Amino acid sequence: MSGRPEGRRVCLVLLTGLGDVVHGLPIANALKDSGYARHLTWVAEPMPASILAHHPSVDDLVEYRRRDGVAGVRALRTALAARRRADGPFDLTINLNVYFKSVWPVLFSGARHRLGFDRGRAKDGIWLATNDMVPPRPRAHTQDMFLEFLAHLGVPHHAPHAPEDWRITFSDAERAAQAAWMAERTGRPIAAIVPASANARKDWPAERWARVADALHADFGYEVALVGGPGGRETAIAREVAERATVPVTWAMGDGVRRVAWILERSALVLAPDTGPLHIARALGVPVIGLFGHTNPWRVGPYRAWQELWVDAYTEAGTEPDPSRFDPPADDRMQTITVDQVVERIGRARSPNGGGR
Incomplete structure (x- = not known):
């Protein structure tokens, strides 16, 4: 199911840890720079979510308070439903996680196209929540594995090497x-x-x-x-x-x-x-x-x-x-x-x- 979905409202699910969220920044940049994503919503847990503040490629941030248990899951469902009502459905959800905790934001996004890791690298059966997977490969550096998603979607990109490839941004x-x-x-x-x-x-x-x-x-x-x-x-x-x-x-x-x-x-x-x-x-x-x-x-x-x-x-x-x-x-x-x-x-x-x- 690779290719460009119509509308290009993209939901990026990358919850934690902090280092992984940093590795996700070049992915967000490539999606926005290429025009593939007209609007990008990122779902993350509260602590790593703070590094996304003021970021030029993140249009909307949804915090998933997973530690709140069932209440956190319900709040997440409500938040994503509100985004869909206000701005229309997501066309694509990209799940860069490999653990079960990411199932809820993937499903609650309601996207028609849900892309995740292959069954060999995904854990806890989370591949069942997706309908598209990157091709199987050996595990590699986290950054390189995330770049596989861009290649699968046909999004132009390069391996990041300089601060402008991550674009961590500070307020006045x-x-x-x-x-x-x-x-x-x-x-x-x-x-x-x-x-x-x-x-x-x-x-x-x-x-x-x-x-x-x-x-x-x-x-x-x-x-x-x-x-x-x-x-x-x-x-x-x-x-x-x-x-x-x-x-x-x-x-x-x-x-x-x-x-x-x-x-x-x-x-x-x-x-x-x-x-x-x-x-x-x-x-x-x-x-x-x-x-x-x-x-x-x-x-x-x-x-x-x-x-x-x-x-x-x-x-x-x-x-x-x-x-x-x-x-x-x-x-x-x-x-x-x-x-x-x-x-x-x-x-x-x-x-x-x-x-x-």
Whole structure:
């Protein structure tokens, strides 16, 4: 059922996580730039939905409060029904998720053409909610898998590489807040450490982050900022990093996604495990030192950028990277990453041919 549906009112279903939603932005851009989508509605969960604010390719945003259970499902049905009554039916729904939670927005969209992943990559029987699927392929980097949908629809596109391909956009008020925050800085380039993710198995010990913070400040001349959301666990980890570090550390924890994004934009270097802010930094063109042991950086790392700065403890020594692998290793490989490895990557980033600014 590939081809251009009449009317081109498109519903894009990409609920979470934050990194996946960032990877969806080039898809929205291509749909709008090509004229394929006259109007684009995006359905997302509240936290990652915030990165879509002010985005030039997103005409309408529907938040699905999945954590509200049945009440959230009912509210979603009401919201999508209201869109259909006001603006007419959706011609196409694109489901970029692979889990069951995406079934409800796909069905409630009421679109005649419902496109999703093939049965080999879709889980929980969600392919039953679609009537068109992209051709079967091995799993690949998330960004590349999303680009398959454009190819299937015949939408012109290219692999994103620069910030304009993601177009994360800030309001005038956010620009003013960013400028005020920068006016309080030391004048050193900022190295932003994102010390924790949503999954403890992706994290690196706080004591090692503290030693890296010391090196960033004392040996490389950075101002170190701890950046992240308001979650209790990540805040506790960041607090331990700040307490163990022997150098001044700027506290930028507890912020929403929007503020995290504009802080990252003004950073010279970002250091992080596999977490959403890593992908925001990539989309903003900020060099990233990514630490990977639990997840495969060739599938979920910064898209086609700064591989020389990654610390890849996921890929077994002596083997070729394989982006189709998604199974976590049995052992805790984040623990095998050393401070010296990360400091060596900082040196690469600061070299004339490195990624640091």
